[in-house]
Protein backbone atom coordinates (compact mmCIF):
# COMPACT_ATOMS: atom_id res chain seq x y z
CA UNK A 558 0.00 0.00 0.00
CA UNK A 559 1.27 3.45 -0.90
CA UNK A 560 1.33 5.88 1.96
CA UNK A 561 2.59 9.31 2.67
CA UNK A 562 4.50 9.26 5.99
CA UNK A 563 3.34 12.80 6.67
CA UNK A 564 -0.18 11.44 6.94
CA UNK A 565 0.64 8.97 9.68
CA UNK A 566 4.04 9.34 11.26
CA UNK A 567 4.07 12.88 12.58
CA UNK A 568 2.81 14.49 15.79
CA UNK A 569 0.64 16.78 13.65
CA UNK A 570 -1.06 13.84 11.93
CA UNK A 571 -1.77 12.29 15.31
CA UNK A 572 -3.18 15.51 16.72
CA UNK A 573 -5.45 15.81 13.66
CA UNK A 574 -6.79 12.28 13.68
CA UNK A 575 -5.50 9.78 16.26
CA UNK A 576 -7.91 7.04 15.11
CA UNK A 577 -6.64 7.26 11.52
CA UNK A 578 -3.02 7.04 12.67
CA UNK A 579 -3.80 4.13 14.99
CA UNK A 580 -5.70 2.26 12.28
CA UNK A 581 -2.60 2.43 10.14
CA UNK A 582 -0.30 1.36 13.01
CA UNK A 583 -2.69 -1.45 13.87
CA UNK A 584 -2.24 -2.78 10.31
CA UNK A 585 1.51 -2.52 10.51
CA UNK A 586 1.49 -4.33 13.85
CA UNK A 587 -0.55 -7.14 12.31
CA UNK A 588 2.02 -7.50 9.53
CA UNK A 589 4.85 -7.31 12.01
CA UNK A 590 3.32 -9.97 14.25
CA UNK A 591 3.96 -12.52 11.49
CA UNK A 592 7.60 -11.50 10.91
CA UNK A 593 10.41 -13.81 11.94
CA UNK A 594 14.14 -13.12 12.47
CA UNK A 595 16.36 -13.33 9.40
CA UNK A 596 19.81 -14.97 9.31
CA UNK A 597 21.47 -11.69 10.39
CA UNK A 598 19.38 -11.49 13.57
CA UNK A 599 20.09 -15.14 14.28
CA UNK A 600 23.84 -14.80 13.69
CA UNK A 601 24.07 -11.96 16.24
CA UNK A 602 22.15 -13.97 18.83
CA UNK A 603 24.36 -17.00 18.17
CA UNK A 604 27.48 -14.92 18.71
CA UNK A 605 26.16 -13.84 22.10
CA UNK A 606 25.59 -17.50 23.03
CA UNK A 607 29.28 -18.20 22.58
CA UNK A 608 29.95 -15.93 25.57
CA UNK A 609 30.75 -12.77 23.68
CA UNK A 610 29.14 -9.63 25.00
CA UNK A 611 26.99 -8.34 22.17
CA UNK A 612 25.33 -4.95 22.41
CA UNK A 613 22.79 -4.21 19.68
CA UNK A 614 21.67 -0.66 18.92
CA UNK A 615 18.95 -0.70 16.32
CA UNK A 616 16.79 1.80 14.49
CA UNK A 617 14.26 -0.94 13.82
CA UNK A 618 10.97 -0.71 15.65
CA UNK A 619 10.28 -4.46 15.48
CA UNK A 620 11.46 -7.00 18.07
CA UNK A 621 13.22 -9.43 15.74
CA UNK A 622 16.55 -9.18 17.57
CA UNK A 623 14.81 -10.14 20.81
CA UNK A 624 12.91 -12.94 19.06
CA UNK A 625 16.21 -14.30 17.75
CA UNK A 626 17.54 -14.37 21.33
CA UNK A 627 19.63 -11.21 21.67
CA UNK A 628 19.36 -9.99 25.25
CA UNK A 629 21.01 -6.59 25.15
CA UNK A 630 19.08 -4.57 22.58
CA UNK A 631 18.57 -0.82 22.53
CA UNK A 632 15.97 0.66 20.19
CA UNK A 633 16.88 4.23 19.43
CA UNK A 634 13.73 4.90 17.42
CA UNK A 635 11.33 3.21 19.80
CA UNK A 636 9.19 0.10 19.46
CA UNK A 637 5.97 -0.77 17.68
CA UNK A 638 5.06 -2.94 20.65
CA UNK A 639 5.08 -0.08 23.11
CA UNK A 640 2.64 2.77 23.61
CA UNK A 641 3.11 6.07 25.41
CA UNK A 642 0.45 8.06 27.24
CA UNK A 643 0.16 11.64 26.05
CA UNK A 644 -1.13 12.78 29.42
CA UNK A 645 1.32 11.29 31.92
CA UNK A 646 4.08 9.96 29.69
CA UNK A 647 3.68 6.36 30.91
CA UNK A 648 5.14 3.78 28.52
CA UNK A 649 3.56 0.35 28.37
CA UNK A 650 4.08 -2.79 26.38
CA UNK A 651 1.06 -3.53 24.19
CA UNK A 652 0.97 -6.63 22.01
CA UNK A 653 -2.72 -6.73 21.20
CA UNK A 654 -3.14 -7.72 17.55
CA UNK A 655 -5.46 -6.38 16.37
CA UNK A 656 -6.04 -3.62 18.89
CA UNK A 657 -9.32 -3.91 20.76
CA UNK A 658 -9.75 -0.16 21.05
CA UNK A 659 -8.79 2.51 18.52
CA UNK A 660 -7.35 4.83 19.59
CA UNK A 661 -6.12 2.96 22.70
CA UNK A 662 -6.26 4.78 26.02
CA UNK A 663 -4.20 4.74 29.19
CA UNK A 664 -5.70 3.89 32.58
CA UNK A 665 -5.55 7.61 33.38
CA UNK A 666 -7.86 8.38 30.47
CA UNK A 667 -5.15 9.92 28.29
CA UNK A 668 -4.57 8.88 24.69
CA UNK A 669 -1.82 6.41 23.95
CA UNK A 670 0.39 7.05 20.95
CA UNK A 671 2.82 4.59 19.36
CA UNK A 672 6.12 4.77 21.28
CA UNK A 673 8.14 5.31 18.12
CA UNK A 674 10.05 8.32 16.87
CA UNK A 675 8.09 10.26 14.26
CA UNK A 676 9.28 12.60 11.56
CA UNK A 677 10.42 15.85 13.03
CA UNK A 678 10.93 14.38 16.52
CA UNK A 679 14.23 14.08 18.32
CA UNK A 680 15.54 10.69 19.41
CA UNK A 681 14.68 9.66 22.96
CA UNK A 682 17.47 10.37 25.44
CA UNK A 683 17.59 7.04 27.23
CA UNK A 684 18.82 4.83 24.35
CA UNK A 685 21.35 7.44 23.30
CA UNK A 686 22.75 7.50 26.81
CA UNK A 687 22.90 3.72 26.95
CA UNK A 688 24.87 3.65 23.72
CA UNK A 689 27.17 6.40 24.89
CA UNK A 690 27.88 4.53 28.12
CA UNK A 691 29.04 1.51 26.13
CA UNK A 692 31.23 3.67 23.97
CA UNK A 693 32.81 5.45 26.90
CA UNK A 694 33.54 2.15 28.64
CA UNK A 695 36.06 1.58 25.85
CA UNK A 696 35.57 -2.18 25.88
CA UNK A 697 34.42 -2.58 22.31
CA UNK A 698 36.76 -4.64 20.17
CA UNK A 699 34.59 -4.87 17.08
CA UNK A 700 32.02 -2.31 15.98
CA UNK A 701 29.73 -3.49 13.18
CA UNK A 702 27.74 -0.86 11.33
CA UNK A 703 25.11 -2.89 9.53
CA UNK A 704 22.68 -1.91 6.82
CA UNK A 705 22.56 1.76 7.60
CA UNK A 706 23.17 4.54 5.16
CA UNK A 707 25.27 6.09 7.91
CA UNK A 708 23.58 9.33 7.01
CA UNK A 709 22.72 10.00 10.63
CA UNK A 710 25.40 12.09 12.25
CA UNK A 711 25.33 10.19 15.50
CA UNK A 712 26.02 6.84 13.79
CA UNK A 713 29.14 8.22 12.17
CA UNK A 714 30.12 9.86 15.46
CA UNK A 715 29.64 6.65 17.48
CA UNK A 716 31.52 4.60 14.91
CA UNK A 717 34.52 6.90 14.97
CA UNK A 718 34.43 7.03 18.73
CA UNK A 719 34.51 3.22 18.88
CA UNK A 720 37.42 3.18 16.46
CA UNK A 721 39.36 5.75 18.47
CA UNK A 722 39.02 3.62 21.56
CA UNK A 723 40.51 0.68 19.70
CA UNK A 724 37.59 -1.09 18.04
CA UNK A 725 37.88 -2.60 14.61
CA UNK A 726 35.25 -0.84 12.53
CA UNK A 727 33.38 -3.01 10.02
CA UNK A 728 30.75 -1.62 7.70
CA UNK A 729 28.29 -4.11 6.20
CA UNK A 730 26.12 -2.59 3.52
CA UNK A 731 24.90 -3.38 0.00
CA UNK A 732 26.36 -0.05 -1.09
CA UNK A 733 29.38 2.01 -0.11
CA UNK A 734 28.42 4.54 2.57
CA UNK A 735 29.84 7.68 4.07
CA UNK A 736 31.72 5.42 6.46
CA UNK A 737 33.18 3.03 3.92
CA UNK A 738 36.41 4.90 3.33
CA UNK A 739 37.11 5.28 7.02
CA UNK A 740 36.48 1.75 8.22
CA UNK A 741 38.80 -1.19 8.67
CA UNK A 742 36.61 -3.27 6.38
CA UNK A 743 33.75 -2.45 4.10
CA UNK A 744 31.85 -5.64 3.28
CA UNK A 745 29.50 -5.09 0.41
CA UNK A 746 26.35 -7.15 0.63
CA UNK A 747 23.20 -7.84 2.56
CA UNK A 748 23.38 -8.31 6.32
CA UNK A 749 21.49 -11.61 6.02
CA UNK A 750 24.21 -12.97 3.76
CA UNK A 751 27.33 -11.51 5.35
CA UNK A 752 26.72 -11.79 9.10
CA UNK A 753 26.10 -15.57 9.11
CA UNK A 754 29.62 -16.19 7.84
CA UNK A 755 31.36 -13.22 9.44
CA UNK A 756 30.13 -13.57 13.03
CA UNK A 757 31.20 -17.16 13.71
CA UNK A 758 34.76 -15.93 12.98
CA UNK A 759 34.48 -13.55 15.92
CA UNK A 760 33.35 -16.12 18.47
Ligand SMILES: [Zn+2]
Pocket residue numbers: 642643644645646647663664665666667
Ligand atom coordinates in the same frame (compact mmCIF):
# COMPACT_ATOMS: atom_id res chain seq x y z
ZN1 LIG B 1 -1.76 7.88 31.32
